[in-house]
Amino acid sequence: MFDVNEIRKDFPILDRKVNGKPLVYLDNAATSQTPRQVIDVIVEYYQNYNANIHRGVHALSQEATDKYEQARIKIQKHFNAAKAHEIIFTSGTTHSINIVANGFSSLLKKGDEVLVSAMEHHSNIVPWQMLCERTGGLLKVIPMNQDGELLMDEYDKLLSDKTKLVFCNHISNALGTINPIEEIIEKAHGVGAAVLIDGAQAAPHIVADVQALDVDFYTISAHKVCGPTGAGMLYGKEELLTKLPPYQGGGEMIAEVTFEKTSYADLPHKFEAGTPNICGGIAFGAALDYMNSIGFDDIAKYEHELLEYATQKLLEIDKLKIYGTAKDKTSVISFNIEGVHPYDIGSILDKLGIAVRTGHHCAQPIMDFFNIPGTVRASFCFYNTKEEVDVLVEGVKRAKNMLL
Template sequence: MLDINKIREDFPILKRKVNDRPLVYLDNAATSQTPKQVIEAIVDYYENYNANIHRGVHTLSQEATDKYEQARIKIQKHFNAAKPYEIIFTSGTTHSINLVANGFAALLEDGDEIIVSAMEHHSNIVPWQMLCERTGTILKVIPMNMEGDLMMEEYEKMLSNKTKVVFCNHVSNALGTINPIDEIIKKAHGVGAAVLIDGAQAAPHIVADMQALDVDFYTCSAHKICGPTGVGMLYGKEEWLNKLPPYQGGGEMIAEVTFEKTTYADLPHKFEAGTPNICGGIAFGAALDYMHQIGFKNIEEYEAELLAYATSELLKIEGLKIYGTAQRKTSVISFNIEGVHPYDIGTILDKLGIAVRTGHHCAQPIMDFYKIPGTVRASFSFYNTMAEVDTLVEGVQRARNMLL
């Protein structure tokens, strides 16, 4: 059981007011809030051992290096990667996906095929489209149904010996659907294809096991799981990371440089050019420590209660429709009210101190599928309360009454 009031004390921002009303923060799928334990880790770095890493023999550099590499090991253990150097620090999920897509540009040929799902974030579409333009690779799309589930029988039909990469999100940011990634991975491997899973939306809710999944690449961003912005991780199997060329050139990622030739450093440094977000990496580790202290099983069970209650109460509002009704989903509700633009609802909710997201959520193909301009998205975290759900429902009802 979670002591929600005690947990909320860890988040300073939850005490503030917006438009003279208590903040009700329901935009967690975009960015989660940051507990004081993570904030303190950031302050501690800049107050006590701010220095560049890996390159200095002085005490501050060694301390910073140790803390940074300890964070890498925390991430490795959390995701059950086989080796610490299979964890690459990046600026976030978008950076990670671009790193992999750029690497595959050197491995794919005209006529090769890659497969994406219909419910991807733009960050897991555009880099691959750019790759196709460069290489002549063909992009295929796994369709989805009206409930927001992928049509797996169609996926099976797409797979062939021409399939080289399959990429899919673990959880849809727009709908909350939990995709059957274990099946997606297994079937892709059956034709010799590599698989990248975008775990940005799954990470706050699900502990993904890299070895059990047998996935080739997996990525997430720290700011979705109570960490800072501007830092994330890419997991890659050692064999695949060794196959891919470096994404960026510069300091740290080299073994030896002359004007005639450069040789590259071993993993993970091969993909970590330049001075990294040292503080961010350390705070990423602190955020995982905090989440484990709360307990991911506890988080999963409580968020399921929030989702069920919010779904039931919102559906009592006349004309409200929820998009994404898959049986397996995380605590995200995307909805519209018939005859009302989602932006107008979001604007009124903000006046009431309620933070939700409106628009296409960087998943425009999903909105095109449903033939809508966008949705109102309420996304819940373990520090939200049932009372906040009631406030949301009252706010949506009030917005409906004002706009119709």
């Protein structure tokens, strides 16, 4: 039985006050909060078995190694990857994307085309621009409409035998749109292109089955799924990861080193140079355990209720406009008040203890498309409540009255 009040007890930070007001945390698309169950795992690591992994014969090292590799297997099973070594631990989605972009520097040729959607986060735009600059590749954009939906007919026109790579987020961080990635992947494969899906925003809401999707690469960040910052995952099909050269050189990613030649380790270690974020990886696994204990179906159902309730209440405010009205979207609402800068609204809401995000949300091309400087973004998680939505709505009304 989904009981939001019981769930909230797992999150110590939700009891604090900001500016003398109870915290209403609605910036979950940026970073979700961390439950006590995950915090306890972090504390346990540093108190009981803090040691480097894969290298030591002593008990602490072996215990840390076992816990770290168990976390890899948890992540593999969660996303239904075929093999554990197809899961590469990274510092987050940005790191994961850059591993792939760097690797394709040796595979992409002048005149090859890469496609990216119009609603990408900067971390899924800039690495591909850099890749094209290095290789002479051409970056093309899948356009979107005023509802924040990709124009799939235009996508069809862009695809050709020159298309080598396609990049798209599963869910837009700025608009909440759930993109039709199954269709995107299938059509890209039809012309022989590889596909990377940025799953950072999807992971808190949807369990992606990477084998069923037949996706080539999938990335997420642990801090979006109630885990720690500085930890993430790159999933890649074994044959593609084997083709890509290492992103960084150093310890752990080698098989043998001489001054004349170095040979590289097998997957996944080829892409995990240096001492990793051991605690972060272990806590990442614990965070997925926690969310699975609640149940993603129940999470999705509850968050959809919050989205519908908040959308209805906010639209009752005169001069408020929501950006991102796709038929298929998750619990993110980006909005503006006509004649008011989003930063000013966000500042007033903060004084009331309400945490929202303002600005372009690292998705500046979306804001340029709508010809706006940015939006106020309220993003909801399964530990938020309708009462908090009411506080948000009253706060927006108050900010509007102060600023107009």
